Amino acid sequence: MTTLNVQPSPVRLQAVVAPGQPEPTPALDALYRGFERELLVPLWTEIGDLMPAAPRSKAVPHLWRWDRLVDLAGQAGRIVPVGRGGERRAIALANPALGGKPYATPTLWAAIQYLMPGEDAPEHRHSQHAFRFVVEGEGVWTVVNGDPVRMSRGDFLPQAGGNWHAHHNAATEPMAWIDGLDIPFSYYTESQFFEAGRMHIDASEMTTPERSRSERLWGHPGLRPLSQPEAPVATPLLAYRWVDTDRALADQLALEAEGHAGATLGNGHAAVRFTNPSNGRDVLPTLRTEMHRVRAGASTRVRREVGSSVYQVFDGTGQITVGEHQWRVSRGDLFVVPSWQRFSAHADGGGALDLFRFGDAPIFEALHTFREEVEPA
Amino acid sequence: MTTLNVQPSPVRLQAVVAPGQPEPTPALDALYRGFERELLVPLWTEIGDLMPAAPRSKAVPHLWRWDRLVDLAGQAGRIVPVGRGGERRAIALANPALGGKPYATPTLWAAIQYLMPGEDAPEHRHSQHAFRFVVEGEGVWTVVNGDPVRMSRGDFLPQAGGNWHAHHNAATEPMAWIDGLDIPFSYYTESQFFEAGRMHIDASEMTTPERSRSERLWGHPGLRPLSQPEAPVATPLLAYRWVDTDRALADQLALEAEGHAGATLGNGHAAVRFTNPSNGRDVLPTLRTEMHRVRAGASTRVRREVGSSVYQVFDGTGQITVGEHQWRVSRGDLFVVPSWQRFSAHADGGGALDLFRFGDAPIFEALHTFREEVEPA
Amino acid sequence: MTTLNVQPSPVRLQAVVAPGQPEPTPALDALYRGFERELLVPLWTEIGDLMPAAPRSKAVPHLWRWDRLVDLAGQAGRIVPVGRGGERRAIALANPALGGKPYATPTLWAAIQYLMPGEDAPEHRHSQHAFRFVVEGEGVWTVVNGDPVRMSRGDFLPQAGGNWHAHHNAATEPMAWIDGLDIPFSYYTESQFFEAGRMHIDASEMTTPERSRSERLWGHPGLRPLSQPEAPVATPLLAYRWVDTDRALADQLALEAEGHAGATLGNGHAAVRFTNPSNGRDVLPTLRTEMHRVRAGASTRVRREVGSSVYQVFDGTGQITVGEHQWRVSRGDLFVVPSWQRFSAHADGGGALDLFRFGDAPIFEALHTFREEVEPA
């Protein structure tokens, strides 16, 4: 039985001369030593940092170049095996302001995953929500609860928490894609569970159907299978194919060009959100995922939101502005937009700029703390 | 315009000999140097910490004695003024395992607040949700959007984000109470806003009605004012009085004694949750608040939950077990129960043990990741 | 096996000369005979009635005097026994425009129920939602799932579908009260179930607690028993006592008098809705129930709504206007407000006018077809 902590206190308080601070005196010093002994920290020394007028992101805007990621992932493919324990050959973006942790933002994990020909990533399941997005390549299957799901360029594959999943590269070439998860949020809130499954998928799961069973059940617009009466909190549809996403974006821009301005978000900026067909909400309870298309030569409006995002350039070239940062970007490049920082994108004249985005907005919407500001065009 | 970060990398990777880790070789070392340059961290070195089989709380169970808090708060009352900038004479519990930060748990702020006779704590408002709970004392008003709310022993006073509020001590004695907020969660998720209001409340707000306007509108059981058609996401009722709470708990135990076992949580364990009368949900979107009563000589069942809690002993004496820790407790003592750690309480034979509790469970329920385990009695 | 109906057709169609109607000709006549044979009716002959510009209520405004109801109920008490089969000595209001059916409005049943000293009304349960409201008298218990619930003047007792219930008169005098149900709606939509229970309640259920078990569990403002984690669709609170309702109304008028206009519905018009404490919604999924108080000499604003209501005068005297009808009313009088007809109430100068109201608005809100218009004061 323990009674009270007798270790050296982790609390360190220093009386300072500053506006809003009590005057440094021996009495104040004695008080602060008492606080340290009892593991107490006053609000008045912390409030400036803890309760700012508006969100001050710890993460900073940053860009990762796709070619460098692929190069390093390829090196890892040659020397780092995939197997139980390490589980995945996934390499995560580490925001330069988050102390070397594998966090793109305080809440989001973003990684490149890489699988050599014939390799398996072993089956596991976890409470963290995940997805894959494929900027290039072909030939990998994700097997979700026994349902093999093909992965091709432009496909978005959500992976709700709690589902068994493994990956298999059935092709003759390595393949890379990105993984997004809510690992940092789950870790911070101490709410995560993990379980290991089979080392290898069955032979029958290595076949290559064009459409997964989930797509055959749930992938028809506005049509719900009566055999599935419940609305699952995370999407039962395991693949959102590029052919559909591309067409939806093209339709919006065509409608805008025909004079129906309300079809897009503004002049030349089309966007779709990936949603759970059983309830129309975000595919995953903690992650919002979208595809944006900015028409050649067009710009998005400047926007800032509570919560952070990671973007990957799917196609085209253009210029991105996040807070004080600006980058020229092209296919595969990844960048982060921290909370409450202004974001805009401009597409070069040669063609549309397609941006895949994921973020943590559903957390704030669920808790009624989401806020956004959009500047006039 | 910046292009790419050229600072020394915060990422530090070390090849080690360990199960699930690739063998340290010059090639691996070169790969890790590449990761550092590009601000990348592999999953395989982190997964053991990041994705455990079940939540491993960073916070540790800890107990703070009320008499020591009150003593230090009284010292602060004599030497630290209350005013704009510091805003409140609030002194927060700093969990010994959270690096000296004023966090009781990763998500929860718990503080003792102290006001000298005649003092005002200036008006402000913020997006963080807050409440006050009064373990002893009398004489302070919280003025919420112009509505003065009396604070007396046993009263629970929720303070939803976005409402202007100030405190005033109208008595001739100092008064202490506890504040609970979601400051650490708001800070971590970078979703908070703050605004300063009036330095002093109006003379008319220093009067002392028995019941606040909010109680007169919303404090009648099952009766909703037709003038308030919307269901606000946080409670419109600004005070939950001890006379009601006490009676509800007594009723449950009496029903149990009459043979209606379903009225309580088990043998001699009564409990109520403070709820928003407009929708029946938790009073605040991020904070769950409850009062528990354990009959003299009785024990609660052992329970663990995703998410963390802070308890304050309102009355009685008994023994608390949290994980490997055990404490004897009495009036005013505060302790924390970290995520997924087992908790139970035992009341001494002399009288009931009353425990006020607050926690972060609504976050997990909103995101569909709440989980709990209750051991058989 | 049947194939097609060969009875004389119930369809009768007549060609007429009227705007929007096809010209009567032998061909049209032949067509209409064909429609009759095949059990068909064209829209063009019916649209004027079926699809009006706004609701045209079939029911008419009507008033029933309480003294006459009580007198007839008393006669019935002397000559009509209560027992299995007839189930209740309940006598329903029959709107004069609804063909002699026991419907106050197309959707609502309103009846006076009457129980002689010592009498039992046998136990049953049904899917129809019900409530009792007591305008005068004392001494009857409703036993709901074994929980005896006292009935006194001003008390409102909801009775959600599916609960076993019986009544017992433990007093030495007869007692009358009103029952409200959704019988006509359930009957029309063919969605009702009924089951008979015990002929007599147990001796233990004839005791007379001040508060029912449901009130001891659920009757504390904003406090939810943790032993009841689910939010039932109909209220778990079986009695809403007059002392609470009266105080809530008095508080609203006092707040208004202190200058807080938003506390009431307008000048001198206070009102509360009886709500399910587990979710803040109407006590019953199909019935809205409210108590209104109009200050002496004051008037409500003129209002019309989709859906119908029945009112009972609880106290005071005044003047009621419904559509083209006007009545002077006093304690116990009942009247109906058909759909989309204008309603207002004026209280005489001598004292407040208290009106109990029930209606079918939750049906329209659930189906998103509710609409209302309130005229400026």
Place this chain on the structure above:
Amino acid sequence: MTTLNVQPSPVRLQAVVAPGQPEPTPALDALYRGFERELLVPLWTEIGDLMPAAPRSKAVPHLWRWDRLVDLAGQAGRIVPVGRGGERRAIALANPALGGKPYATPTLWAAIQYLMPGEDAPEHRHSQHAFRFVVEGEGVWTVVNGDPVRMSRGDFLPQAGGNWHAHHNAATEPMAWIDGLDIPFSYYTESQFFEAGRMHIDASEMTTPERSRSERLWGHPGLRPLSQPEAPVATPLLAYRWVDTDRALADQLALEAEGHAGATLGNGHAAVRFTNPSNGRDVLPTLRTEMHRVRAGASTRVRREVGSSVYQVFDGTGQITVGEHQWRVSRGDLFVVPSWQRFSAHADGGGALDLFRFGDAPIFEALHTFREEVEPA
């Protein structure tokens, strides 16, 4: 000012000798005369009809042959003009047990609508929810809020209340289709509004896009346009095309054949529900709409539900059983299934039987009174 109704009473009560009824005596007779005078009806004479043990449908099962409907609609096309006032050349099914009213069931309207080449049905809007379903033909446009929507065999076109709509036949042949609405329910509940619009659509609305604007915005599986942030209570998607519906049904049967039994409702019975892509619920708040496919030689399980349905045979031949009725059916035939009556369908051996169905189940689900029973296979 009126006081009390002095017309001859519509109430007629007769004392009878029957179980559960009071004995006929002069006193009872006098009581009943008193009830008549005061417009009162006792429960004990009505309860047998009003509160049955389970729903007893007033409507009866009935079948209408498509060829006879088309023949009569064609005759009407030649002699009954379409225009303002009559509004539509729609001919409704009149259930033989509902007194000649144009009600297929107590809540549902089902009609054949017919438009001659070049004809316009004038624009209007109403609160009643509607849809079109096309069993054969081509060439008509419905213009919804200015958006022309093509209608072809197998297409389902929901028409939420409140939207302006007109029809235009751009083909050289007449065209027939069915309309379904909640007219009887809206009429009974006295909750309907109607407004006339333009006599003729604009020339620009007579063009013939393959896909409507609504389909281009909302018709992509799982993809939501960011320009449409709200989830409308009725579907924003104005056409559900046969190519999608057919493929969804075929996929279910193929999955079942591959061994995934959970993909269908049972042996050879596939079914989809038409849903609002913004929230996953029924397309219309009061109407459920589905397409069922029974594999050649297969049968559905026997099922009964609270609420009524209308079916139309889209393709194939087979045998239908509703309560005590049995019919052999083929393309276009319509039949009704009253509340709580048993239904099953058997497909002939030559090919699948495709059944379009609509019903009122969302009403009961919204009010928490839905109930169903499915017999074991």
